[in-house]
Amino acid sequence: MxxxxxxxxxxxxxxxxxxxxxxxxxxxxxxxxxxxxxxxxxxxxxxxxxxxxxxxxxxxxxxxxxxxxxxxxxxxxxxxxxxxxxxxxxxxxxxxxxxxxxxxxxxxxxxxxxxxxxxxxxxxxxxxxxxxxxxxxxxxxxxxxxxxxxxxxxxxLFLPGLRKLRRLIDAGFFGRILSVRGEFGYWVFEGDWMPAQRPSWNYREKDGGGIILDMLCHWRYVLDNLFGEVKAVSCLGATHIPTRWDENGEPYEADADDAAYATFELAGGVIAHINSSWAVRVRRDDLVTFQVDGTHGSAVAGLTKCWSQARVNTPKPVWNPDIPQTIDFFDTWAEVPDNEPYPNGxxxxxxxxxxxxxxxxxxxxxLMEGVKGVQLAKLGLQSWKERRWLDVPELEG
Missing domain, CATH: 3.40.50.720 (NAD(P)-binding Rossmann-like Domain)
Structure with missing residues (x-):
């Protein structure tokens, strides 16, 4: 044609x-x-x-x-x-x-x-x-x-789950936010006996692969816009699966990081920790979840749903490893309703x-917001290499 x-x-x-x-x-x-x-x-x-x-x-x-x-x-x-x-x-x-x-x-x-x-x-x-x-x-x-x-x-930022978190924040539901814990990822098959569900370039450093460069760009704008500007980062990366198979069924060295374990200090004293991994099997509410804990309440958001627990509804467990737990912790949370339409983000x-x-x-x-994402990803890689905390400097546009 x-x-x-x-x-x-x-x-x-x-x-x-x-x-x-x-x-x-x-x-x-x-x-x-x-x-x-x-x-x-x-x-x-x-x-x-x-x-x-x-x-x-x-x-x-x-x-x-x-x-x-x-x-x-x-x-x-x-x-x-x-x-x-x-x-x-x-x-x-x-x-x-x-x-x-x-x-x-x-x-x-x-x-x-x-x-x-x-x-x-x-x-x-x-x-x-x-x-x-x-x-x-x-x-x-x-x-x-x-x-x-x-x-x-x-x-x-346009995911229904995170938009519901935004609604809770704007309503003052959390009181003072203390911490954010994120879990992102799923098992990406190696490509030998089961085809991989992500392109092979993601796992080759020479082709721009690596989960730190990919996902810390996302976490920068999520943290900055919802919970507080990122002030410092400590990151540990890993290449858990060193050999994968490409789209032609050929083995190759997967030398880019396929997992990242990062802690962030945010403005206002909020502490955030986010695990990102393509070598993890999912047993949680969604492929990505964020738990936000505050003095007056907590919430857990996935891609589309969000659950909250106010302090007056918080159970009072007692540590006793000798008897089975009697509290159904999932049952003590209430789902945040879909009070508005959520079109594709x-x-x-x-x-x-x-x-x-x-x-x-x-x-x-x-694009300057995009620069911030690249900055945090590069600092994450540097933190991993040098095995230390790094401050996030102000960018001059």
Whole structure:
């Protein structure tokens, strides 16, 4: 099939949505395809675009970009996308497409963002925005110098479970927050007798793999926005599974960290500890859980659900190892109800960024927020190497 580069024409009319051309790179991968293309942009298009404050709508008009033309063409056809190409430079040269989005590999991201910014595009991307703090800072500063709008995905903040935690915090439910304990991860099969459910590059250091670089970027914005700015970190990493099998069934050395055990000191004296692992079997409420303990109450949140326990409902156990425990501790918690709809978090953030681009709506998740994530990940790696606590310095934008 020949590569399609036709720009969809806009029909005149007061109710016709405004067109927003978006260059989408890296959407043939799992995250880019499922969350950003199918559940965000395609879903927005199917429902008539993004509503704006003046009552009009904006319709995303994506062009899918990837090196494998056949794969990109097939993906576009499957989801009703008219435009696709394997020519990134050509796509960036089209003045009718004003936004560039990247969900490709971390090692390519910084150069791609620079190229897009130099072409005058607004940029939005997955995290980490780079694998090096200096590169991350340089691209964030370039975006500010060029005056383009910019953003980084911070999807965990939009999870229903964490939004319910936010509701409890805003209501003063916890009193003074004392601590946060997070458990993230699941068993990723090695790939020999059972196919792995994550790409092999995740476990090769040369390809930008490693759970510290991946997940501490997430934990930075979760902790900063919900519980208190991260002030210091102590992190121990591990490569628990040293040999894995790739997509072709070939064994390879898995030299990137597949587990991280990190403790954080937050503003206000809150202590947070988060375990992240691709070598753990799940026996908890969800693939990720956060327990927040405060003077007046506690809560446990997963991806979608959240349970709370106020101090007046807190049981009074007594330690006695000689008899079976008589308290059903799970039964003493109450579920926080779904009092509002919780749409897909990636889509919600896409809609916010589109409004920011089109009508300058408020936006806080710019590339400097992405820099903070890279900073914490690099400090986590340094802490592991040097086996010590490290302070998190203020960043100069």
């Amino acid at each position: 020949t590569e399609q580069t036709r720009v969809a024409g806009a029909t005149e009319g007061a109710l016709q949505p405004k067109r927003l051309g978006i260059i989408m790179h890296g959407v043939t991968g799992r995250m880019g395809m499922n969350q950003h293309l199918i559940r965000s942009i395609a879903a927005i298009r199917a429902e008539g675009g993004v509503p704006l404050s003046d009552g009009t709508r904006v319709m995303p008009d994506p062009i899918l970009v990837g090196r494998n033309a056949e794969k990109v063409a097939r993906l576009a056809a499957e989801h009703g996308i008219e435009r696709w190409t394997s020519d990134l430079d050509g796509a960036l040269a089209n003045a009718d497409d004003t936004v560039f989005f990247d969900a490709g590999t971390t090692l390519m991201r910084c150069d791609l963002l620079r190229k897009a910014i130099e072409a005058g595009k607004h940029v939005y991307c997955e995290k980490p925005i780079a694998d090096d703090i200096d590169d991350a800072l340089s691209v964030a500063r370039l975006a500010r110098e060029k005056g383009v709008k910019n953003g980084v995905v911070q999807d965990k 990636f889509r919600v953030q896409w809609e916010e960024f589109i409004r920011h681009v089109v009508e300058d709506a408020p936006w806080k998740y710019d």
